[in-house]
Amino acid sequence: MRLPDSVTGSFLVALGAAAAYGGWILPPVPGQPVGPNVFPLVIGSGLALCGVAIVFGIGHSFEEEEELIPLEDGQAAAPPPQGRLESKLYGLRALLPPALLLFYVLAADRLGFIITAAIMVYVTSTALGAKWKLALPLAALSPFAIHLIFGKLLRVPLPAGLLPTPW
Amino acid sequence: MLKTLLDAFALISTWEVIIAMFAASVYGLVIGSLPGLSATMATALLVPVTFYLSPIAAIATIVAASSMAIFSGDIPGALLRIPGTPASAAYADEAYAMTRKGQAELALGAGVWFSAIGGIAGVLSLMILAPPLAEIALSFSTYEYFWLALLGLMCATLVARSSPVKAIAGMFLGLLVSCIGIENPGGVPRFTFGLTDLFGGIEPIPALVGVFAVAQVMRAMLTPEPPPLPRRKFGSIMAGQWKLTKQYHWQMTRGNIVGIIIGVLPGAGADMAAWVSYAMSKRFSKEPEKFGTGHVEGLVEAGASNNASIASGWVPSLLFGIPGDTIAAIAIGVLYMKGLNPGPTLFTEKASSMYAIYLMFIIANIMMIPLGIVMIRVAAYILLAPRSTVMPIIMLCCAVGSFAIGNNMFGVVTVAAFGVIGYVMEANGYPVAAMVLGIVMGTMVEQAFVTSLIKSDGSILPFFERPVAAILAAMAIGALLWPVMVWAWRKVKPAQTAAAASR
Numbered sequence: 001m002r003l004p005d006s007v008t009g010s011f012l013v014a015l016g017a018a019a020a021y022g023g024w025i026l027p028p029v030p031g032q033p034v035g036p037n038v039f040p041l042v043i044g045s046g047l048a049l050c051g052v053a054i055v056f057g058i059g060h061s062f063e064e065e066e067e068l069i070p071l072e073d074g075q076a077a078a079p080p081p082q083g084r085l086e087s088k089l090y091g092l093r094a095l096l097p098p099a100l101l102l103f104y105v106l107a108a109d110r111l112g113f114i115i116t117a118a119i120m121v122y123v124t125s126t127a128l129g130a131k132w133k134l135a136l137p138l139a140a141l142s143p144f145a146i147h148l149i150f151g152k153l154l155r156v157p158l159p160a161g162l163l164p165t166p167w
Numbered sequence: 168m169l170k171t172l173l174d175a176f177a178l179i180s181t182w183e184v185i186i187a188m189f190a191a192s193v194y195g196l197v198i199g200s201l202p203g204l205s206a207t208m209a210t211a212l213l214v215p216v217t218f219y220l221s222p223i224a225a226i227a228t229i230v231a232a233s234s235m236a237i238f239s240g241d242i243p244g245a246l247l248r249i250p251g252t253p254a255s256a257a258y259a260d261e262a263y264a265m266t267r268k269g270q271a272e273l274a275l276g277a278g279v280w281f282s283a284i285g286g287i288a289g290v291l292s293l294m295i296l297a298p299p300l301a302e303i304a305l306s307f308s309t310y311e312y313f314w315l316a317l318l319g320l321m322c323a324t325l326v327a328r329s330s331p332v333k334a335i336a337g338m339f340l341g342l343l344v345s346c347i348g349i350e351n352p353g354g355v356p357r358f359t360f361g362l363t364d365l366f367g368g369i370e371p372i373p374a375l376v377g378v379f380a381v382a383q384v385m386r387a388m389l390t391p392e393p394p395p396l397p398r399r400k401f402g403s404i405m406a407g408q409w410k411l412t413k414q415y416h417w418q419m420t421r422g423n424i425v426g427i428i429i430g431v432l433p434g435a436g437a438d439m440a441a442w443v444s445y446a447m448s449k450r451f452s453k454e455p456e457k458f459g460t461g462h463v464e465g466l467v468e469a470g471a472s473n474n475a476s477i478a479s480g481w482v483p484s485l486l487f488g489i490p491g492d493t494i495a496a497i498a499i500g501v502l503y504m505k506g507l508n509p510g511p512t513l514f515t516e517k518a519s520s521m522y523a524i525y526l527m528f529i530i531a532n533i534m535m536i537p538l539g540i541v542m543i544r545v546a547a548y549i550l551l552a553p554r555s556t557v558m559p560i561i562m563l564c565c566a567v568g569s570f571a572i573g574n575n576m577f578g579v580v581t582v583a584a585f586g587v588i589g590y591v592m593e594a595n596g597y598p599v600a601a602m603v604l605g606i607v608m609g610t611m612v613e614q615a616f617v618t619s620l621i622k623s624d625g626s627i628l629p630f631f632e633r634p635v636a637a638i639l640a641a642m643a644i645g646a647l648l649w650p651v652m653v654w655a656w657r658k659v660k661p662a663q664t665a666a667a668a669s670r
Contacts, residue, residue: 032353037356042616053332093388098587120559150567158570161291
C-alpha cells in the first residue's frame, strides 16, 4: 500500500479544498461574526497547503531515518509471492479485517452474536495460517468466552439472533 | 494534605480497585509481551471495560496496564530481537546481544528494575510539577489555551520520526475529523452529509481502537509469523541489579529526567523517550564502542526513560486536557467519561482522586517487580500462542468493544474505517499519533480559537497581548518554523563544505 507522495499529496489537496468549501457554504450564525465556518476553512486551507508541499517533495529528506526503524523484525522480509497478479491479491488480504467488521455490522442483528463472531474468528484465523484443527475449536469457543465477559459480566446488549446463549 | 492522602487511600483500598488493578496488570504484561500488540492498543481495548467500573477503578486499570505493557515489551525484545511494543524497539538489538552472550537474566532484570524506578520517578515528577502548574493555569484565558493547544499539536509533529510536513498534514486530518457533528460554535450540523449517526461526531475511542488495533491486524495479514521462543532456564533475575544501580546511577537519573521531559511534551511518548535516551547514553558513554555488542548501559538509561514518560505524560493531560502521548489521549477520554474533566480545578476540587492516581502509579510500579519476574519465567509459554489465535480474539474485542461504547453499530463502522485510514497512513509515512492528537484536541482547539476571535472582535492583536500568551505564541511559532530552519541549515551546510573543498 505504499503510494507515491504525489498521489497522497493530491488527495490531501482535494480533501482540504473540499473541507474549506464545505466550511464556506455553512450558514452564518446571526449576530455572531465568527461562526462554525471559520475552523473548517482554516483546517482545509492548511491541509491543502500541506498536500501541495508533499506533492513537491518538501520535507521528504526528513523521512530517510524512518526506514531504519523496524517496528517488527522481519517486516522488511515479507514473503515474495510469485507473479505480479498474485502479489496484488496478496496485498488485498490486508482489507480482510475491516471487511469482517463490516460483515459483523450487517449480519450480527440477524445471525446473532455467537454465529457472526464464530465466522469472524474462523476466517481471521485461517487467513493467518491456522489449520482447521486449530481454527475450528477457536471459532467454537472464543465467542462464548467473549460473550461471557461482555454480555454477561459487563451487560453489553449483544444481539441474540438465531442462537441464544445458555445464560 | 494528610486528610486528602487518607481519603485517597480509602478510595483505592476497595476490592474493586485491587482486583481491577491486578487483572489489568496481568493483561498488560501479556499484551505487551506479544510482538505487534502495543501498549497503546492494550489500553485502547480496555476502555469499553472501564465503562462499567467506578472512576478510580477505571483509571487504575489504565495506569496498571500501560505501565506493565511498556516493561513487558522488553521480554521478546531481549529473547527474540522482536520488540513487543515500539517503546522497546530502541534497545532490542542490544538486549538480544546480551542474551546471546548468556546474560539474558541481567538484560531482563535491568528491564524490570529500571522500569520500576523510572515509573516511580515519573510519578514523583507528576506530583511535584502538577500542583504549581495548576496554580498558573488557573489564570489562563482562552488565548493562552489556544496557544497551548497549538503548541501541543506542533510538538506532536516535531517529534514524529517522519517528514514534518506529513506530520502536520496528519494533525490537520485529525482536526478535520473533529469538525464532524453538531458540537461546534454554531450548533449546526457540519460535515454530517445528512447521516444522523454523524450528528454526534466521531468518538475518539473507536477511532483510536481502529488506528491502533485493527490497523495492526491488517499489517499482521501481510507479515510473516515471528519465530517461536526457545524455552530456557533462567537464573536469578534480580541478581546484580543493585550493583548496576550504583554503577550507572548517573545514567539512570539522566534517563529518568529525559523520559519525564519527553513524556510532558504532547504527542511524544515512551517510544520516543527510549530512542532519545539510548542515543544519549551512547553519545555520553565512556565506552561507546561497547554499544551494540551486549552492553547494559544503554538498557539502563532507555529502560529508566520509557517508563518515566508514562507517568509524566499525565501532567498535561490532567492539567489542560492535552495528551502527553497516545496512552494519555485514551486516559483523557476515560477521565471525561467518569466526570473527572481535566483542568486545573481538578487539583483543588478532586484532590483526593489525584492523590489516588499518584498512589496507584506507585503501587503499579512496585507490583511490576514481582509480577515482571513471574512474567519473564512464563513468557516462553505465553509466546507459544500463535498469532492466528491472538489476532481473531483482538478482532472480536474490537467489534464488541466499539459497539459497547455507545451500544451502537456505528461504532463498529468507525473502527473499521479508522483501521483502513491508520493502515494507509502508516504505510505512507504519515504519523498516526499526530492525527490521534488532532482528533482528541480538535473541539478544544476550535472552542478556544473561536471564543478568542469573538472576544477580540476579529482582531489578531489580543492573541499576543497577555504576557503568558505571548510566550506560548512565540514557542508555538518557533515550533512551526523549526523544520524550515533545519531544512535551510541542511541546504546551506553542503554548499559550504563544497565551497571549502573547491578552495
